[in-house]
Every structure is written in C-alpha cells, then in structure tokens.
Amino acid sequence: MFYREAGQFKTSYAADQQIFPITQDRVGVLLILAFAFLAVPVLFNEYWLKAILIPFLIFSLAALGLNILTGYAGQLSLGSAAFMAVGAFASYNFMLRIDGMPILVAFALGGLSAALVGIAFGLPSLRIKGFYLAVATLAAQFFIVWALTKFEWFSNYSSSGVITAQEIEILGYRFVSPEAKYLLVLAIVVLLALAAKNMVRSSVGRAWMAVRDMDVAAEVIGIRIMHTKLLAFAVSSFYCGVAGALYAFAYIGTVEPEGFNLDLSFKILFMIIIGGVGSIVGAFLGAAFIVLLPIALDVMVQEWLSGFLSPSISSNLQLIVFGGLIIFFLIVEPHGLARLWQIAKEKLRLWPFPH
Amino acid sequence: MSGRHIGDVILDLQNISLRFGGVKALTNISFDVREHEIRAIIGPNGAGKSSMLNVINGVYHPQEGTIVFRGQERRRMEPHMAAMQGISRTFQNIALFKGMSVLDNVMTGRITKMKANFLEQAIRIGRAGREELEHRRKVEEVIDFLEIQHIRKTPVGRLPYGLQKRVELARALAAEPSMLLLDEPMAGMNVEEKQDMCRFILDVNDQFGTTIVLIEHDMGVVMDISDRVVVLDYGKKIGDGTPDEVRNNPEVISAYLGVAH
Ligand SMILES: Nc1ncnc2c1ncn2[C@@H]1O[C@H](COP(=O)(O)OP(=O)(O)O)[C@@H](O)[C@H]1O
Ligand SMILES: [Mg+2]
Numbered sequence: 001m002f003y004r005e006a007g008q009f010k011t012s013y014a015a016d017q018q019i020f021p022i023t024q025d026r027v028g029v030l031l032i033l034a035f036a037f038l039a040v041p042v043l044f045n046e047y048w049l050k051a052i053l054i055p056f057l058i059f060s061l062a063a064l065g066l067n068i069l070t071g072y073a074g075q076l077s078l079g080s081a082a083f084m085a086v087g088a089f090a091s092y093n094f095m096l097r098i099d100g101m102p103i104l105v106a107f108a109l110g111g112l113s114a115a116l117v118g119i120a121f122g123l124p125s126l127r128i129k130g131f132y133l134a135v136a137t138l139a140a141q142f143f144i145v146w147a148l149t150k151f152e153w154f155s156n157y158s159s160s161g162v163i164t165a166q167e168i169e170i171l172g173y174r175f176v177s178p179e180a181k182y183l184l185v186l187a188i189v190v191l192l193a194l195a196a197k198n199m200v201r202s203s204v205g206r207a208w209m210a211v212r213d214m215d216v217a218a219e220v221i222g223i224r225i226m227h228t229k230l231l232a233f234a235v236s237s238f239y240c241g242v243a244g245a246l247y248a249f250a251y252i253g254t255v256e257p258e259g260f261n262l263d264l265s266f267k268i269l270f271m272i273i274i275g276g277v278g279s280i281v282g283a284f285l286g287a288a289f290i291v292l293l294p295i296a297l298d299v300m301v302q303e304w305l306s307g308f309l310s311p312s313i314s315s316n317l318q319l320i321v322f323g324g325l326i327i328f329f330l331i332v333e334p335h336g337l338a339r340l341w342q343i344a345k346e347k348l349r350l351w352p353f354p355h
Numbered sequence: 356m357s358g359r360h361i362g363d364v365i366l367d368l369q370n371i372s373l374r375f376g377g378v379k380a381l382t383n384i385s386f387d388v389r390e391h392e393i394r395a396i397i398g399p400n401g402a403g404k405s406s407m408l409n410v411i412n413g414v415y416h417p418q419e420g421t422i423v424f425r426g427q428e429r430r431r432m433e434p435h436m437a438a439m440q441g442i443s444r445t446f447q448n449i450a451l452f453k454g455m456s457v458l459d460n461v462m463t464g465r466i467t468k469m470k471a472n473f474l475e476q477a478i479r480i481g482r483a484g485r486e487e488l489e490h491r492r493k494v495e496e497v498i499d500f501l502e503i504q505h506i507r508k509t510p511v512g513r514l515p516y517g518l519q520k521r522v523e524l525a526r527a528l529a530a531e532p533s534m535l536l537l538d539e540p541m542a543g544m545n546v547e548e549k550q551d552m553c554r555f556i557l558d559v560n561d562q563f564g565t566t567i568v569l570i571e572h573d574m575g576v577v578m579d580i581s582d583r584v585v586v587l588d589y590g591k592k593i594g595d596g597t598p599d600e601v602r603n604n605p606e607v608i609s610a611y612l613g614v615a616h
Binding site for chain 1: 471530
C-alpha cells in the first residue's frame with residue numbers, strides 16, 4: 001500500500017485539523033485499534049496478556065504522562081513513579097473507605113490526588129529550571145515513597161506499607177480473567193491517549209510547547225507561565241496516577257511504596273527518551289521497547305549465547321544494552337523511535353522518487 | 356503615507372528610569388506615542404532601546420516614572436497583561452518556538468483570544484473544535500498577508516533567518532494588536548528582505564491602523580517610514596521629533612548620526 005498525501009488535498013481547514021489528517025494514518029490507527037480490541041484477546045495467551053501487554057499499556061500511560069510534562073512542557077521530572085504511587089494508594093483508600101465507591105471513579109480520584117500532589121511538587125518549577133528542577137522532583141520521589149511507608153494509615157496499617165488492591169468490578173461484572181483486565185486497561189489507555197493527542201494539538205498544548213521553547217516570548221504573547229506549568233504538572237501527574245492505579249489493580253495486585261522507586265521513574269524516563277520526547281506515539285513505542293527488550297535479550301542469550309557467556313555477564317547484558325541505547329538516542333536521535341518512524345514515513349511519501 | 360489619520364496619544368511615558376544594579380539603562384526618559392503612528396527609537400548599541408520596549412510591555416519594571424496606556428496609568432504590569440491589552444512585539448534576537456511549525460507558532464499568537472478550557476480541548480467538543488477552526492481562519496489571513504503560505508507546515512528551526520523574522524512578525528500580528536513593538540525587525544537582512552519587511556510594516560500600519568513602535572539601525576529606513584523619532588544615547592533622550600527635525604538636531608548629529616556604525 002502506498003503511504004502518501006498525493007491527491008489528498010485539504011479543501012478546508014477542518015479537514016486539515018483532523019486528529020489524523022492523512023488517510024493512511026487514520027486507517028492505520030483504526031486497524032491497530034480493531035486488532036488490539038478484537039484480535040489480541042483471542043490470539044495471545046495468558047502469559048502474554050498478563051506479563052507483557054498489560055504492563056506495556058500501563059507503562060505507555062505513565063510515559064504519556066511524563067511526556068506531557070517533559071516532552072511538551074519542557075519540565076524534566078524524575079518523580080513519575082512517585083505520582084504512580086499516589087494514584088495507586090489513593091485509589092486503594094477510596095475503595096477501602098467509601099462504601100460502594102465505583103472502581104472507575106476511584107481510578108479517576110486516584111489520578112486527581114496525584115494531580116494535586118503534582119501541582120504541589122510543581123511549584124518549584126516556577127523558580128528553577130532544568131537540572132535543579134530535576135533535583136526537586138527527585139526530592140518528591142523520595143518524599144512520597146517515604147511518606148506512604150511512614151504513615152501507616154495509607155496502607156491501612158499493613159506491615160511495611162503493602163496493600164492488596166481490591167477486585168475490579170464494574171456494574172456487577174468482575175474483571176478477573178487476563179482478557180477482561182487487558183480490555184479494561186486498553187480502553188482507559190486509548191481514551192486518555194486520545195485526550196492527550198487532542199490537548200497537544202490545541203491551544204493548551206501550544207502553550208506548553210511555547211513555555212518549553214522560549215518562556216519569555218511565551219509570556220509576552222499572553223501565556224500565563226505559572227498557570228501553564230502547573231497545568232502540565234497536574235495533567236501529567238493525573239496520567240501517572242491513573243497508570244499507578246492500574247498498575248496496582250490490574251497488573252501486580254499487591255504493591256508496596258518501594259515498588260514505585262527511583263528505578264521505575266528512570267525506566268519511564270528512558271521510555272520517552274527512546275520512544276521520542278514530545279510525541280504521543282513515542283510513549284507507546286518507548287514502553288513497548290523497554291517492556292520487550294529484556295524478554296528479547298533473554299531469548300537471544302539462551303538461544304545463541306548460552307554456551308559462550310557466563311551467567312553473570314548475560315544478566316548484565318540487559319543493562320549494557322540499555323545504557324548503550326540511551327546514549328545512542330541522546331546523541332544521535334534525541335527524538336527517538338517516533339522520529340525514526342516519521343523519517344521512514346517521509347521517505348515512503350516520496351518513494352520511489354526521492355527528489 | 357496618505358489616508359492615515361494620526362490620532363491622540365495612546366501611550367505616554369513620563370520620567371522613566373530603569374537600573375540594573377549599578378547600570379543605568381534608562382534615565383528620566385519621557386515620550387509619547389500617538390494612535391496609528393509609526394514611532395521609531397534610534398540610538399547606538401547599548402543606548403537602552405530594547406530596554407525601552409521591555410518597559411512598555413512589562414518585561415522590565417522601571418524604578419521610577421509613570422506609564423499611561425489608553426488613559427490608564429499602570430503601576431506594575433506583567434507581560435501577559437500587556438498582551439491582553441493589545442500590545443504585541445517581536446524580539447531583537449529571534450524568539451520563536453523552535454520545536455513548532457510556522458502554523459503552530461502563529462496560532463500561539465492568538466492564545467489570548469481562545470476561551471475553551473483544557474478539558475474542552477481534551478475531548479474536543481463544542482467550542483474547543485469550533486474555536487480552533489475560527490482562529491485557524493484568522494491565522495491563515497495573516498499567513499497570506501505576510502506571504503508565508505508555502506512554509507506553513509515547516510518547523511521554524513529549519514527556516515532561514517529572514518523568514519524566521521517574518522514568522523515572528525506573523526505571530527505578533529495574529530493577536531490583532533493595537534500596538535506593535537518591533538525590535539530591529541530588519542537587522543541582519545539583505546536589501547531585498549529589508550524592502551519586503553518595510554512594505555509589510557507600512558501595510559500593517561496602513562491597512563489595520565496598528566500603532567507601531569520600531570527600533571531600527573538603518574537610518575535610511577527610519578527616515579523613510581517613521582512619523583516621529585526618539586533618539587537615545589547612554590540611556591538618555593537626546594532628541595525627539597519628525598525625521599527632519601531629528602536629522603538637523605546638533606546633539607543627535609554629534610552623538611549618533613555623525614559617527615559611523
Ligand atoms: N536584563 C538586563 N540585565 C542587566 N543589564 C541589562 C539588561 N538588559 C539591558 N541591560 C543593560 O542596559 C543597557 C541598555 O541595553 P539595551 O536596552 O539592550 O540597549 P540597546 O537595545 O539600545 O542596544 C546596556 O548597558 C545593557 O547591558
Ligand atoms: Mg537592542
């Protein structure tokens with residue numbers, strides 16, 4: 001099939017402003033959605049759904065959240081995992097303490113709680129930038145995990161802050177099977193991804209990017225810097241919070257605050273670096289890459305290299321490849337896989353006549 | 356420049372002084388700007404011209420002096436408030452949003468006019484979608500006016516310098532300002548680009564009645580297009596009047612026009 005815009009002249013601005021202006025993109029997205037909703041639950045076994053696809057979707061959502069803050073609004077954060085923790089623990093407590101709380105409302109409230117905490121920890125961004133802001137979000141990361149462990153109320157006085165997420169039940173239907181959980185997570189992630197796409201192609205998204213690219217000019221144009229930055233923190237943390245709630249309720253089941261540590265924050269940061277900073281699809285590509293990479297490496301090592309490598313080396317191989325890739329993307333292609341994908345599309349658009 | 360009717364004073368600056376630590380950027384400067392006129396500010400490098408623009412739209416806050424805009428005295432105003440009141444500007448060093456396309460840069464110029472909140476934008480229902488369309492239409496008018504249709508989808512970082520300057524003007528015009536502050540809009544341009552820019556500035560002033568405050572080094576240009584000129588030197592005002600008056604002012608001649616630059 002040809003990927004090109006030829007013949008697709010936009011005769012109105014409305015047509016040009018559609019969410020996916022190029023027909024092939026539109027069809028492609030619909031096909032992927034149809035595949036994800038209809039085919040995946042049938043084609044993939046329990047292991048794939050539970051151990052790969054569900055975490056992939058949840059990490060995509062968290063990466064999407066971080067990408068809104070870092071990629072679009074330009075505010076570097078090392079606290080994504082902590083905001084996930086807030087979402088998870090808040091949803092758990094809303095379920096626990098309010099009778100008849102609908103689970104979806106609890107997820108939303110979990111996200112909102114994370115948004116509030118995000119705003120609080122976003123306040124330093126009004127005065128400091130770049131490296132120093134990263135350090136401030138690092139403080140948020142440690143403080144939140146510490147607070148959730150220290151104040152036992154959050155985990156309903158369980159030992160060392162461990163919580164067991166309640167069962168998911170919507171309108172009497174219990175989401176126990178991996179297929180059901182997968183579909184629920186998929187639906188939530190798709191809706192939030194569409195909302196994110198809409199935001200970044202509207203004036204709020206342009207305000208974020210304006211603040212990222214040139215804050216003095218942004219202010220002179222009439223953008224309220226404080227409002228814009230804090231909104232980015234709020235929306236970003238909301239996404240991370242919902243991701244955290246899904247992580248607890250639809251993926252792991254039993255979590256402790258330490259599960260949302262700095263390692264996880266970095267993992268999410270790597271996802272957007274590899275996937276593409278400032279790109280919605282990049283969040284998905286990066287999450288897929290980082291969820292699949294260890295599995296692919298394991299398989300490769302076992303199939304081809306098991307005789308040659310000592311176990312200690314092969315277990316470190318993952319870290320080495322990871323580190324190498326991060327450096328590669330930072331230096332060679334800061335816009336990540338999403339950019340490579342775009343270049344491929346531009347090539348296709350011109351193919352077979354490259355000039 | 357026929358057909359233009361120069362109106363009353365809309366911006367009146369009285370005894371403005373601005374210091375950065377020990378550096379006196381502006382000392383006791385007073386001048387006014389009339390509606391619909393093209394008002395130039397000239398002077399050697401470091402004279403305080405850019406600082407003056409920054410005072411007008413609230414980027415810098417002078418330690419002394421009063422500013423009256425449209426009959427209202429303002430005490431301390433932030434830049435986004437100036438934007439709300441219809442003051443737009445361009446910068447001496449291009450200040451575009453590098454990661455965005457030309458179209459998005461210019462759309463951003465309309466931000467003060469967009470009313471839908473982020474939730475409406477997230478679900479794109481009702482006025483959010485309508486608004487994008489309405490404003491897109493307006494933005495396309497500006498893009499046509501400045502003849503940059505062919506680059507509307509190009510990331511601004513990829514454009515040559517002269518075009519970037521034009522996009523910056525487009526972004527400022529998109530706000531439909533009543534007053535436009537231009538900081539050296541022709542610096543670094545070749546002759547043709549300068550001519551184009553001159554034409555655009557005159558057209559904006561003529562067609563939309565926009566009041567223009569302009570900093571420019573090219574004396575030929577300044578004398579050609581401005582109605583009145585303020586001359587600054589070391590943060591002080593040394594001349595003010597029509598191009599002819601300024602040209603014949605001895606103090607100005609010795610301080611500025613006489614020396615090659
Ligand atoms: N943000 C600032 N901080 C410190 N000094 C400044 C600042 N902006 C301008 N100045 C000083 O004010 C004086 C006037 O600068 P400027 O207004 O940029 O002059 P011009 O635009 O006429 O070349 C210079 O001495 C400059 O160093
Ligand atoms: Mg200057």
